[in-house]
Amino acid sequence: MATEAFEEIAETFDFLEDWEERYRHVIEMGKAMPALDDAVKVPATKVEGCASQVWILPRIEGEGADATFDFEGDSDAIIVRGLIAILHALYAGLTAAEVLKVDAQAELGRLGLDEHLSSQRSNGVRAMIGRIRDLAAERAAA
Secondary structure (H helix, E strand, O other): OOOHHHHHHHHHHHHOOOHHHHHHHHHHHHHHOOOOOHHHOOOOOEOOOOOOOEEEEEOOEOOHHHOEOOEEEEEOOHHHHHHHHHHHHHHOOOEHHHHHHOOHHHHHHOOOHHHHOOHHHHHHHHHHHHHHHHHHHHHHHO
């Protein structure tokens, strides 16, 4: 299960010839993403387990499993901002229940990210996915 926005990213990645071009595309996605206000960069929104500073601010509408999931995110590392943009494309607009059904590792594997990210970055992506899943699970259970 993937959103239309994520499918567009996957198609773009298929079109790009090599990892260097894909890497630049991820960076451009990060640059295009709006920054979070410093006032919301607090411990409650910080994602632990990332080498870089990462914040995820949930924007969930509704209650329970049918709540519409969305979030804003930011990082002090531009490549990580791009990875946040990819995760946003993967999850935004799904219901909380649908978020929990997404096989994020498989979807991100379609982009070849797992082969080209350092182990620290891969751990950070897993931490962000874990945080997103936790937020969705909390709302789904409400």
